Amino acid sequence: MRITVCWKWVAVDGADPDDRWAGVSPADEAALETALTLAGNGGEVTVVTVGATGSDAGLRRATAVGATHVIRVDGEGLGARDVARAIAPIARGSDYVLCGDYSLDRGTGAVPAYLAAELGAAQALGLVGVDRTRVPLRVVRRLDGGRREILDVPTPAVLSVEGAVARLRRAGLAETLSASTATIEVVAGPRPAEHDVVVTPYRPRARMLPPPSGGTLARVRDILDIGAAPAHGDAVTLDPPEAAQRIIDQLREWRYLPRDTA
């Protein structure tokens, strides 16, 4: 069995990227573990990443845990479609292509779908379970509202898994040592296309919240975050009838009372 795993190595942004806090998402790690388990002893697992030299550290780790080949496509700042086009020639011929459901920088999550389109493969994305004992492969997909979809996936297929699907195994010491000096195969990547999908910052999904309690004024105050009623108006000393009339006039002016009410 031949499996390709796509990893995205994410470093801390800034003028001087710092690889100490860089890494791949738990979902990407779960993808590799799932691939290693599916491939078993005789299988072949290729890990591919699109990125700069910093991502070699991630590929070394993939080698140490048992990836058969690792390839870095040299390129930065590519959109999801370009990334998929860069990976497609490497992934072509694989039984499965496994991706993480999200990257550490919470990109578009669109690469697996584009990749499936490039390869003409089936796709099952956002998986919460992979049952490797069944042929064809049976997977469980998360749907909205806590529902699940169970799919039997033909080959070739692109699968993206959530982080909880599997925990990446720990590399042996000898493998870690030999991987630390391994040569990483690098292939040239495409130039960024000018009109591609724009990667926007991660935006949390909208949630339904109960309506605020209290009247309109309280809601306005909540929204404006002004807390207690602001003190306004002036202090006057009047006889009771005059005072009552003054209050009624003021309430009319603020439109708490209709203006034509006598």
Add this chain to the structure above:
Amino acid sequence: MADVDVVVVGAGPAGSTAATVLARAGHSVILLERGPFPGSKNMYGGVVYPRILDQLHPEWWEDAPIQRWVTRRSTMVLTDDQALTVDFRSEKWGRPPYNGATAFRPDWDSWLASKAQAAGATLVCSTTATGLLRERGRVVGVTTDRPEGDLRADVVIACDGVNSFLAKDAGLYGEVDAANYTVGVKETLGLPKEVIDERFAVRGREGVDIEILGGTGGVNGGAFLYTNFDTLAVGCVLKLPALAAQELRPEAIIAGLKRHPAIAPLVEGGDVAEYSAHVIPEAGLAMMPKMTGDGILVAGDAAAMCLAAGIWLEGVNFAMASGIYAGEAAAEALAAGDPSAAGLAGYERRLEDTFVLRDHRKLRRAPGLVLSDRVQHLYPEMIANTVERMFRVDNPAPKPGLRAIFNSERKRAGIKLADLARDARDGLRSFG
């Protein structure tokens, strides 16, 4: 058959310098680090004195990741509502070869480890050495938490920090006494650089180191305030049994320190960027283990090489020096083909001949004196009250003599002349 000449456990200041020396001597070295990168799990107050690197990394200041060069050094005595500060500043400390610097450990340790890698050492992170491999009583390597993680080596250098499991496993430590340890706690407070410059009267990369006696909520210990580039490090070092007896939370003690009228204006408005804590081997010479065994050397905090002598509070320089000497001694032993304790004896000889053990020997009484109840609880008030009366203008009363003020304040604090004389003698022996 060894996998490698030397395994250095812990890529802190001791481990990385040891690995650098050995790799440069042509030996194969594996530097094991528990954290995901060197310095990721380490913590200290924040000041390093790196002149020991002059030989190992000439002109180290060109690329060392420092926050600020310490050009102002203050020692402060605090009571609840008084503060006496002795403040010194020198422009010389702001230019090469410099003196002290504030630095973040993730930066400093990563930088030192990168030097070891450049020299040819292999750094393996996220790997914990879990024990020692032995053959006929001799240490021949370490076990790690990785699958098939045994690593055989001719020499193991244990730089695995204050609670060194390897040194204990090797039987180099005696009984562990909690009274020998303090806990250091620190808040890192974010403030704009310009605000720090203005509050502490410094410019550019100049920085301030304030060491404080008092301000620890009645718990024996000390406090500190350091300037980083755009953060402050404020914290305390607290004697463990005293902290336990007082039943105070360390973070509450820091909060109290930050409220002190002499400290509050300096830290006001700072956002807590980080809270950290670490155990410190405070007792110096009194708690040091045997440094050498058959096939094993111990360096840095693992060998309790922390100098806590009140006016001198150093550790990273002792760690780096012990690492260098451990590296040299191991290289010597490997060249002679004798990694036994006798072959590795060059390590202790080097420690004895240099500041590492000379300073500790000379200052062996200092940690006990500094953390003693009189120095901690009675002297600050006596000193502050004496100075307050010295500068107080009590007209129409005439000015009293300084000796009269001092004696009356000494009596008021309940300090016997004999005890004062004894402490003065110990102080002179240590610091004189």
